[in-house]
Amino acid sequence: MDTKFNQRIYAAVKKIPRGKVATYGEIAALAGFPRYARHVGMALAALPQGARVPWQRVVNAQGRISPRIRNWQSGSDDYQRILLEGEGVVFSIDGKIDLKRFGWLREMPKTQ
DNA sequence: CTACTGACTGATC
DNA sequence: TGATCAGCCAGTA
Numbered sequence: 001m002d003t004k005f006n007q008r009i010y011a012a013v014k015k016i017p018r019g020k021v022a023t024y025g026e027i028a029a030l031a032g033f034p035r036y037a038r039h040v041g042m043a044l045a046a047l048p049q050g051a052r053v054p055w056q057r058v059v060n061a062q063g064r065i066s067p068r069i070r071n072w073q074s075g076s077d078d079y080q081r082i083l084l085e086g087e088g089v090v091f092s093i094d095g096k097i098d099l100k101r102f103g104w105l106r107e108m109p110k111t112q
Numbered sequence: 113c114t115a116c117t118g119a120c121t122g123a124t125c
Numbered sequence: 126t127g128a129t130c131a132g133c134c135a136g137t138a
Contacts, residue, residue, distance in 0.1 A: 005135095025121065033134095035120090035132090036135090038133070038135085039134065041119030042136090060119080060120060060121080061120075061121055066120080069119090080119095
């Protein structure tokens with residue numbers, strides 16, 4: 001089942017246009033699994049390095065790179081940021097992404 | 113079956 | 126802005 005789930009997740013992630021980002025919750029909902037945000041992260045964590053999936057375009061609801069607790073590869077979070085910057089995504093001084101500008105589905109933090 | 117954990121999220125303080 | 130807490134769900138011990 002995880003295979004089916006993962007396939008759905010990956011398919012949704014692949015739909016994210018270049019230079020845009022989406023949140024875990026959005027990907028989950030888009031794949032048809034509301035409230036599975038955590039599992040989206042798990043699915044991406046299980047993703048092989050050579051996968052053709054723009055996993056770097058998936059960030060948390062705060063517009064930040066999700067901090068991995070177990071960072072077996074130190075600097076992986078920085079790598080994700082580099083990739084996004086390479087696509088044109090701009091990070092604020094706080095290291096946050098302006099979802100109003102780069103959010104795929106135009107996620108609004110709150111006030112518009 | 114209970115307890116703990118994790119690339120999450122939203123509300124509170 | 127940042128730290129905590131409480132839901133959330135599946136996998137694992």
